[in-house]
Amino acid sequence: MLEMILKLYSMYMAVDVRSPLPHLVGPPGCGKSTSVHMAADVIGCNLHIINVSRLSPLEIEGVQMPHTLDEEMFLKMLPATFWTQLKEGDILLLEEFLRGFPEVYNGLLDVLTSRRVGGFELPRVFIIGASNSTVSYDKALEDRLLHLPAPDPRKSKREKKHLAGIIVDALGLLPEMVDSLEMQTLLDQEVLPMFKLLDSFKNKSTSPGMLEGSSIRNLIGQAQLRQVQSTALKEMLDMNNRRAISSGKIQYVFLTTGKNPDPAYKSKAQVLQGNPKLTEVQGLNLDLNLQLIEMEAIRSEKGSDEDDDILDVGDDVFS
Helix, strand or coil, X not given: XXXXXXXXXHHHHXXXXXXXXXXXXXXXXCCHHHHHHHHHHHHCCCEEEEEHHHCCHHHCCEEEEEEEECCEEEEEEEECHHHHCCCCCCEEEEECHHHXXXXXXXXXXXXXXXXXXXXXXXXXXXXXXXXXXXXXXXXXXXXXXXXXXXXXXXXXXXXXXXXXXXXXXXXXXXXXXXXXXXXXXXXXXXXXXXHHHHXXXXXXXXXXXXXXXXXXXXXXXXXXXXXXXXXXXXXXXXXXXXXXXXXXXXXXXXXXXXXXXXXXXXXXXXXXXXXXXXXHHHHHHHHXXXXXXXXXHHHHHHHHHHHHHHHHHHHHHXX
16 A cells, blocks of 8 residues: 555656545555555654544634734734645545544545635645545535545455564564464454455445454553453464464563463563663563563462461451
């Protein structure tokens, strides 16, 4: 998706295409916004984001402010700051583009076509939208959009491996886990069902149906919060830890509980703390793993004390 966005940016900046608006569509967490962020980083330009679902019609142009001229009061339009902050060559991402109010599009599409807001002329910036659907409220809006579906990992081994790589990199797991059976199971059971949404785009369905599965974003968040609800994700993390410990690469261990997976892990992890060769994610995981182990030790100790208290009460009762 990144390559496509970079190509679109180059073509627009060369030709100044006003319509149709490039519109990324795909399930939540499939990388639409992330790809636009990456494109801005590659190009070296500023990225501006407007969430269209939060816009009111009155916000599009700006506000009328009172001014005086020769002692006479008149109103002057001050354009909204999200227009005046744009600079030549920037990227403007319109998030949740098809979740706005119909009245918003009437004004917004005029701005996108004319590149003017009242008397303010927008600099040449690349504007792109992103949504989870292709359903629009009328045909005129539909004609202004160029739907660009996200890559389908159900049909592309490369894209499926790319998604696995996102999980591995975000969580600091063993690189080899990208090709593991556990990772493939996780993607097949949790992530790929989300992409059934693309079938409705292809069939031009007006009713995309309910989303199935979990997004990459959701799964990564479960792991980072150490509150894993997905069985497939838990099994993948467990396998990662077993492989990391057996190969002596404990910097890749990712614990979700304080139950020490190996008697020697804690001492080895303490030696590695602060090692400048660790990546930021590895260093963070190491610290959190040790915190979880410490919490578990405290919990177990308190649990033992409570058990002793219960036994003491029982001894008194039956003495």
